[in-house]
Amino acid sequence: MRDSSRFDALPQRLPDWFRDAPLGIFIHWGAYSVPAWAEPTAELGAVESDLGWFAHNPYAEWYFNTIRIEGSPAAEHHQEVHGGAPYDDFLDQWVPTEFDPAAWADLFRRAGADYVVPTTKHHDGITLWDAPGTGDRNTVQRGPRRDLVGEIARATTDAGLRFGVYYSGGLDWHVRPTDPLVSGDDVGDRLRPRDDEYGTYCSAHVRDLIDRYQPDVFWNDIGWPDENFHFDEGGLGELLEHFYAQRPEGLINDRFAGAHQDFVTTEYQAGEIPEGQPWENCRGIGLSFGYNQVEDASQYMSGAQAVRHVVDAVSKGGRVLLNVGPRADGTLPELQVKALEALGEFMAEHKAHLAGSRGLGELEIPGVSWARAVEQEGTCYVFLSGPQGRVSLSGADLPVGYDWPAEGVEVDLAGEESAPIAVSAPRTAGAAAQG
Structure with missing residues (x-):
């Protein structure tokens, strides 16, 4: 049972480093980067109804879900190109031979970023480190055979940037399989797992991330299992207390189904800018977070558009978490690099005017x-x-x-x-x- 008073008593933080950070870098990298396919339709929030959105989802990182929606272009693509292969085959095919985390971090630093938040577990349930309880379904035991979270964490902090972790607490299509999600109601309510056992599984993962990698941002997604809203061992309350105790300058986002937050998030064009609260807009440089081989310059932001997006957010009291979606081999798509380099040229001259403004x-x-x-x-x-x-x-x-x-x-x-x-x-x- 949720103890609202104890959640209300948790600290609410806006550390100086985050207040003064106009730009962070999001990284969506996973087994979905192998097929790297989504229908490039529209930005989230640009379509009034989600009717049909999920069958035509432009997010390549949702490939595992979209290919299971009968008649979707992704399902047809998956059958034609991959013969309907099991999704987990992509984990074994994921070989990041060109991955250079130090080069990534240097690019992010030059772009003017202050913090970096990679996905550690997306909705497909594959973890990018040897997470407890995952067996061999992680990047250390299969596919890359590397602790990708650890490598990104070290490179990020070596470059003088803050490190954060994205974690999908609300969905896990492997541990809690469901029918395909075809509506916002499916995601936010009807098919979202709520049980304490799953919540304890998630809590153990995030505690391990905190203890191993010392993140300063805990960026959760799609809510959290309702029955885990408690302060007993393995509960969300205990987890947040542990995070705040271990990371005095750490903060969390608002995607915990109302349990607690330090800042509000919007996504592409979806969500409202809050009145008098710290906030962050997240979006890809293109229409997708995960790398989508179908996208071209017509879907990508130009360097000038990326600059304007960051300045616009800062002028309204926010900041931008701008996403890169690496290819499976670890290279960053050229159009994404071009946008970041243009941002870097602008920020070299003007970041001092934006930071803390x-x-x-x-x-x-x-x-x-x-x-x-x-x-x-x-x-x-x-x-x-x-x-x-x-x-x-x-x-x-x-x-x-x-x-x-x-x-x-x-x-x-x-x-x-x-x-x-x-x-x-x-x-x-x-x-x-x-x-």
């Missing part, structure tokens, strides 16, 4: 199609994109308390496909500092 939101400026503002140490920084040409900003409205320099400001915009440029405006003389 106060978001001032969107601005309407004549002649400019996109404008976002933040405040940093008494200065308003405005980021602008628009059609190529010179624009005068002197008559444009700024947030209350700031004004353009007396000599005026003109900017040369480089075009809609270019990264935004930044201009600054000091606080108006006599204006009170804003918190």
Whole structure:
């Protein structure tokens, strides 16, 4: 039984490192990276109803589920290309010969990221370390025959970045098999496992992750088994207490079915930005988190779009957990690398203006199609994109308390496909500092 008062008594944290982090890197890598196939349909949240969404799921990491939906394009692809082979065959075929975790971490650091969160167990139930109770169904005993979580953790911390772990507590299609999930109700309620035995299994995994790898982010997904909402041995409450005790600067997301949270998450276009709470948007550079060989440049964000996405989130008080989906061999797709390198060029100049800033939101400026503002140490920084040409900003409205320099400001915009440029405006003389 859930002891709400004890969950309410858990600490709620916003450590300085997370408050000052505009960008994190998500990594979705698994056996699903071998077939690497999904129908590139639309971003989550861009379709009003989930009717048909799961049969046409653009998330390649959901391959195990999508191929079991009769008549889905993924089911047809799986039969034609893989002869209807068992999903676990992909675990044995997963051989990351080109995996270089140090090179990954260096790229993420240069992109301006402060933290890295790899998947340790996705909904297929395959763990990327030798997790307790998994037998040989993990990457140490089969397939890669490597502790991928450990290697990513070491490379991440060696690069001076914070390390976190993603874990699917709400679904495990191997340990708790179900009929194919075909609706949001299936995922969030009807077919989600609720029993304490499964919850204890998950709790043992996450405790092992905490003790082995010292993560600073515990990023759960799809809720948690309801009967495990207790503080006895193996319960979620005991697990969260252990995490906070071991990781004084650690924090957790909001995907524990309401048990506890330190920050709110949105995903692609789905979810609401919370009022007055820390939040994070997660999304892939393309339409999928896991690598999808079908995607091309028309589905991927350009470097400029990735920059604008990060600036937009920060201007509204949030941050972005931007996902990479490596190929099975451990290489990062070129379009993903290109976007991260463009982010890095921008962040090298402007991260200091974003980190720890106060978001001032969107601005309407004549002649400019996109404008976002933040405040940093008494200065308003405005980021602008628009059609190529010179624009005068002197008559444009700024947030209350700031004004353009007396000599005026003109900017040369480089075009809609270019990264935004930044201009600054000091606080108006006599204006009170804003918190």
